[in-house]
Amino acid sequence: MAALPVEEVRSRVEADFDRIVNVLNKKIALQSISAKGITADHMKRSAEFVAEELNKVGVNAQVVQSHNPNGTPGAWEVIGSKIVNEDAPTVLLYAHHDVQPVPDASAWNTDPFVGTVIDTRLYGRGAADDGGGIAIHSGALQALGDDLKVNIKVFVEGEEEMGSPSFIPFIEEHKDEFDSDVIIVADSGNWSAEIPSLTTSLRGNTDIDVHVKALHHPVHSGQYGGPILDANTLAAMLIASMYDEHGDLAVPGVASEDPIGGLQRDMDETAVRTDAGIVDSYRLAGTGSLAARLWTKPSVTVIGFDAHPVEGSFNVISPETTFRLSLRTAPNQRPEEAQEALAAFMVEHAPFGAEVWVDKLDNGMGWAMDPNAEATKDAMEAMEEAFGVAPVNKGEGGSIPFIPELQRIFPKAQVLVTGPEDPKANAHSPNESISLPSLKNNVITEALLLDKLAK
Ligand SMILES: [Zn+2]
Known part of the structure; x- marks a missing residue:
């Protein structure tokens, strides 16, 4: 089974890129703020939109409503699958369709709910977190089309920004449907718009x-x-x-x-000092790499x-x-x-x-990727082919609670944490944006990765 050439995948994604950006623009316009009501109609419409878009790229997707641990109605979730061969590996693609609120639209330079391109970035609430994740999955599946050689399962969650209250009962109820060899969680990001990363750990x-x-x-x-x-x-x-x-x-x-998978590049102290607003006289506490102090x-x-x-x-x-x-x-x-x-x-x-x-x-619970897993190596390779530079491992000091939960429920699955963000994305803040060149390379990466995972 010959792998698809990188340039073939790149030209397919280039040809499809206007559609991918359009999906993102429509997603931004839906204002799918879960804080305004997880069970409300606007969240159902958002889920239906995502299911329609997934259907267009060959996934048999549908909207279902989860229920909370106490039995009350929960989030509007999108689940789906594209089965190509019962014997092939299965990959679960995760993203979430809900977005953070916009408490003060005047803090934005553009309308938060109208996707607006300035230079190389597309601005809008959910442009990166996690409309970008949905766009990546959609673009990768479209690029592979009938060349897809792994089975795909999809879960696009509707309440991630609210702490996923019904996540565990929902996943456990659909355990057989979501059972997979590799889980790609496209809800994190890269070292920069130019340098790709796997997210290696969460505290x-x-x-x-x-x-x-x-x-x-x-x-x-x-x-x-x-x-x-x-x-x-x-x-x-x-x-x-x-x-x-x-x-x-x-x-x-x-x-x-120590940083999981080794430390290729330490955090930049000047940038950390600026981002965190540290007073000039303060000396950073602790010893060892700044990355280890922040991540592990x-x-x-x-x-x-x-x-x-x-x-x-x-x-x-x-x-x-x-x-x-x-x-x-x-x-x-x-x-x-x-x-x-x-x-x-x-x-x-x-x-x-x-x-x-x-x-x-x-x-x-925290989480650490397995640096020696086959899927990890495939992802690193795909990133280097797509971006033209070697990936740099990146930990997270904070937690993404559903990732350790996924790993707990599917202990044999290799979990890969990728995503559309970069340090300029401002997820959860005013002027959220996604780098369009980086989005394109993320789509190419995921298409190449899915192709590699078939072996
Ligand atoms: Zn997110």
């Missing part, structure tokens, strides 16, 4: 509330201050005890990893702290306080295990024997 997360108590009731700071430290100070000591002198988190049992090492953030506001404060020793820690976990560590270790550390490091107890809150 998990877990939260705990820590209570610190020194006194049974508040006392006067003049009368008792000195031997009795206030609960806020004790909490601050406890928080500081998690770090070594370099600012690395040093909590035994909370795992740390654990991090703790105090996201809540019960202390008396400055305004109206008075001379009293606070008897007791609570703070909430959000721990981002290394991609492969089970969050329950990291949570247990962090909770034990807090109790063991109680300053001056203060009473410390912990409430354990929610856990979300």
